[in-house]
Amino acid sequence: MSQPAPDPSLSQLQHWFLTVMTAPGGLARGLSLAQEHLGLEESSVIKITPGKQSRMHIYANGYILRLQECLQADFPVLHRLMGNELFNFFAHNYIWRYPSRAPSLYDLGAGFANFLLESQPKNTEDLKAGEADLLLQFPVEMARLERAFTEVIRAPGLENNRNIKTHNAFDLLMGSHADIHIPACVRLLKASFPLLKYWEQAKHAPADQDLPAPPNPETSHLAFTRLNYRVQLISLLPWQYHFLQAAYHNPDLHQCAVDASKETGLDLHALLADICLWQPQAQALGLLTTEEVTLT
Secondary structure (H helix, E strand, O other): OOOOOOOOOHHHHHHHHHHHHHOOOOHHHHHHHHHHHHOOOHHHHOOOOOOOOOOHHHHHHHHHHHHHHHHHHHOHHHHHHHOHHHHHHHHHHHHHHOOOOOOOHHHHHHHHHHHHHHOOOOOOOOOOHHHHHHHHHHHHHHHHHHHHHHHHHHOOOOOOOOOOEOOOHHHHHOOOOEEEEOOOOOEEEEEOOOHHHHHHHHHOOOOOOOOOOOOOOOOEEEEEEEEOOEEEEEEEOHHHHHHHHHHOOOOOHHHHHHHHHHHHOOOHHHHHHHHHHHHHHHHHOOOOEEEEOOOO
């Protein structure tokens, strides 16, 4: 006489429930995967009253809806721009394709902008190729802006650093040695649209009104930083953007100026003069810090 199968362990039950709840494709796919990988059918885990249907779909749908709400909170302007139905369509598929694996919901939206970019059609017959690309690019760039804003809120800032020293850029360029650094709470963004103006208008637009149409294309350069626990969005000149971008990889001020000169086509000597004037302001805004170097 065969022995009854042992009851599943707590670990098996947890794994089964996680598989059923988070499997791409919904509940039916999750139940199939759970049975395939763990050898557990729904009837062996959940007690179902005869004549009644399982309520697992309630939990599975609730899990997806909760994560959609989290994405809506992280991308409020994008949510309004796309509309509830379209935004949730992409959010739902994003959650299925990239299930949450981190203990913090902060990480949930990290790849959403790239997912929107990957989801764009390759060919659009109704519009010229260039027009279609720009039209579809706007929500992607808005997603990147709002994700950068979230990251700056959470990143380590300068608030508790009492050892920050200010160095005059002119002294640095004349021979004093100091490395420049970009704080962890700084993010840079190059966009094809004037995102900052649109984003600020959208945040203050009445909730019962539609947002205006996306603005005309115009290259913009933005910096996000946090100073005294307040996030600031700052418009940058192209050379300022490229100078800070170079500083992510190289602490040498002069070399960063050389890189910015190559990217913008500006005369290096004129650019160094501009850096001398702008560097104290950049430090005051928390866009960069300097660290004195002792030569041996």
